[in-house]
Structure formats: structure tokens, C-alpha cells
């Protein structure tokens with residue numbers, strides 16, 4: 001079963017790696033090893049499946065034929081439990097082993113279980129895998145009330161799906177605002193209002209302390225602020241971390257995720273890592289490494305890792321955090337450093353429809369480093385332009401001169417006093 005290229009994972013990063021391996025090597029044997037059963041599906045679409053807006057069939061992003069056409073063998077329902085970098089072999093849970101010349105670790109993220117007393121004694125749901133989504137969907141069909149622990153990105157996606165199913169919801173978020181990683185304070189405030197307007201109860205700046213099952217079968221949550229919530233269904237969305245299920249520090253260097261260099265190589269010859277599991281160079285510089293659990297970064301990294309596994313030397317210029325999503329009828333977009341730091345300057349783009357909130361962050365050298373948008377879907381297209389300018393390390397003065405007038409409703413630009421912290 002040995003192969004020239006062994007890829008662990010069957011999602012954004014691995015699939016992109018396959019495409020770019022085949023760009024440069026049409027013959028080499030590729031084996032994709034995945035712990036989940038079946039072909040690849042869209043993780044991003046899972047909330048719409050839970051909400052009943054997509055069917056199971058809509059989720060597949062590869063068919064068995066697609067693998068065949070790329071000359072890829074898929075070994076599914078086959079968890080990898082260990083990597084032996086000396087022998088260049090991986091071990092599977094069923095005892096088999098597979099030899100490789102080049103190995104890609106693209107095992108993605110896993111959900112974090114928060115420190116809540118009683119968490120393991122009551123039925124709770126997560127939303128990361130198709131199996132999670134199936135379980136959540138089945139439970140949601142019988143539930144009238146729900147609690148979402150975590151008001152971050154996944155928590156809000158889960159909450160929106162449950163709300164579409166008319167479940168009465170409480171969201172508990174330890175930060176003083178929703179989506180603390182996607183929105184600044186003002187954005188968080190506006191978004192919170194929109195979510196409350198949809199009839200959702202928000203408990204911000206507090207945590208769930210205990211969970212316990214009542215004789216009725218309902219679950220009672222006691223919050224840090226002393227309040228109690230009794231619900232039929234609990235979703236845990238308290239963050240994700242790199243899935244290091246088959247890697248140890250003996251295999252390769254690990255920080256928060258698997259550490260890779262600009263060529264997506266780990267510290268072990270022949271082993272690459274890409275996607276959520278990889279701790280990569282930050283596009284915004286400063287020698288920082290980042291973990292960005294986002295689909296576009298996983299694809300980009302997968303492509304570059306795939307090419308480099310065939311012997312190319314393509315450098316990755318770093319991951320740029322980015323997200324565009326519509327939640328509770330509000331369109332949100334965020335790119336790069338949207339929370340200003342010391343020395344940064346903030347440009348608020350005024351005008352526009354309704355009360356859209358649009359902000360661009362410029363660093364002390366005048367370079368555009370981040371942006372945030374919150375409003376209706378109409379204005380979000382501009383974020384694509386901002387994104388390309390950040391990637392090109394454009395200066396605000398050029399941005400303003402060339403692009404600002406073309407923005408359909410960027411009528412005024414207002415400087416905000418420099419933020420000092």
C-alpha cells in the first residue's frame with residue numbers, strides 16, 4: 001500500500017494538494033488517508049444542512065469518480081494513529097501501515113471542550129464534522145429550546161441554523177461581545193443588537209459553570225452570572241485547536257500547531273503540513289506565526305505544499321485572516337488586522353445604505369493592513385478590492401486615490417484619532 005505521496009485528511013488542504021501535485025507529477029501514486037467515511041464534503045455548508053436548507057447530497061464536494069480521474073486512492077474510515085519519520089511510515093488504527101516518500105499532514109482542527117462541570121455527563125453537540133451535523137440536526141428536530149456555549153464563528157453559525165428551525169435560544173459568550181475574533185467592539189455591539197432583534201437571549205461576559213440533566217430530560221445550565229437556563233439541546237462551540245491526533249513532538253516540531261517554514265515543510269525531511277493544523281507565517285509580518293482556521297488559507301497552503309512535495313520550491317507569503325459571512329441577516333466581512341493596535345490609524349468609510357459600518361486599518365507606515373465591514377450584502381463586494389490591496393501591501397494614499405471614488409457608496413472618509421493603547 002506504499003505511495004509516493006501520502007496525504008492525511010480529505011478536506012480543503014488535502015484536496016488542494018492533490019490538484020497541485022497532479023500539476024507537476026502526473027504519475028506518482030497518491031494515497032489519501034482519512035478517518036471519516038466517504039468522499040469529501042463541505043464543512044462550510046454544514047450549518048445549512050442542519051437548518052434543512054441543503055440536503056446531504058448538496059454537501060459532497062467530490063465524487064468517487066473525481067478521485068479516480070485524479071489517480072488518487074482514497075482510504076476512508078482509516079484513522080492514522082502514528083507517524084514513524086525514520087521508517088517513513090504511518091500506522092492506521094486497524095494495525096496496517098503505509099510507507100511514503102512525501103507525507104502531508106492536513107488533519108485540520110478539532111473542537112475544544114470548555115471547563116464546564118458536568119459537560120461529559122449530559123448530551124451535548126458540536127459542529128465540526130458531518131457526523132456532528134447529523135447528530136445536531138436529529139436532536140434539533142425534537143427540541144424547542146437550546147443553549148449555545150460560545151458566541152464565536154461556529155457558535156453563531158450553529159445558533160443561526162437552530163433559529164431557522166424556530167428553536168428558542170440562549171447564547172453564552174465569555175467575551176463582552178459576540179464574534180470577538182471577527183468584529184471590533186462597535187461591530188460586536190451592532191451585531192449583538194441584530195441577533196437580539198431575532199428573539200435570541202444573549203448572556204455576554206459570562207460562562208457556563210455547570211450542566212446537569214433534570215428528571216424531565218431537559219438540561220439545566222448554571223451561568224457564572226448566577227442565572228439558570230433550562231433547555232432541550234446544548235451546542236458547545238468554545239473554539240477549535242489544531243488536530244494533532246497522529247503527531248507527537250518526536251515526529252516534528254510542534255508549537256500551537258505543526259510548525260512549518262515558508263515552503264510548508266515541517267522540521268522533518270519529507271513531511272509537510274497545511275491547513276488548520278499548520279502554524280504558518282503571518283502575512284502581516286512581524287515574524288509571527290498564526291493559526292487561521294479558514295478554508296481559503298487551507299486551500300492556498302494545500303496547493304503550495306502539494307507543489308513542493310513534487311520538488312518545487314514555492315514560497316508561501318503567509319496567511320491572512322479573512323471571512324465573509326451572512327449571519328442573522330447581517331453581512332459581515334473581516335480581513336487582516338481589523339482591530340487597530342498602537343500606531344495604527346483607522347479610516348471609517350462613511351455614507352452608504354442604511355447604517356453600514358466600514359472600517360480600514362492603516363499601519364504606521366501608511367500600509368493598509370486590515371478591514372472590517374458590517375451591513376447589508378450590497379457593500380461587501382468592496383472587501384474583495386481591499387483584500388487585494390492588503391495582499392499587495394498597498395498604501396492608504398494610493399488606495400484612496402485609485403479606489404475610493406469607485407466605491408459606490410464610500411462617500412466620505414473620516415480620520416479617527418490615532419488609537420494609543
Ligand SMILES: Cc1cc2nc3c(=O)[nH]c(=O)nc-3n(C[C@H](O)[C@H](O)[C@H](O)COP(=O)(O)OP(=O)(O)OC[C@H]3O[C@@H](n4cnc5c(N)ncnc54)[C@H](O)[C@@H]3O)c2cc1C
Pocket residue numbers: 008009010011012013014033034035036043044045046047078079080081106107108109127128129154157243245246274275276277292293294295296298322323324325
Ligand atoms: C460549520 C463550519 C463552518 C465553517 N465556515 C467557514 C467559512 O464560512 N469560511 C471559512 O473560511 N472557513 C469556514 N470554516 C472553517 C473551514 O471549514 C476550515 O478552515 C477548513 O475545513 C480547514 O481545512 P483542512 O483541510 O485544514 O481541515 P479539515 O477540514 O478540518 O479536515 C481535516 C481532515 O483530516 C481528517 N483527519 C483528522 N485526523 C485524522 C487522522 N488522525 N487520521 C486520518 N484523517 C484524519 C479529517 O477526517 C478531515 O478529513 C467552517 C468550519 C465549520 C466546522
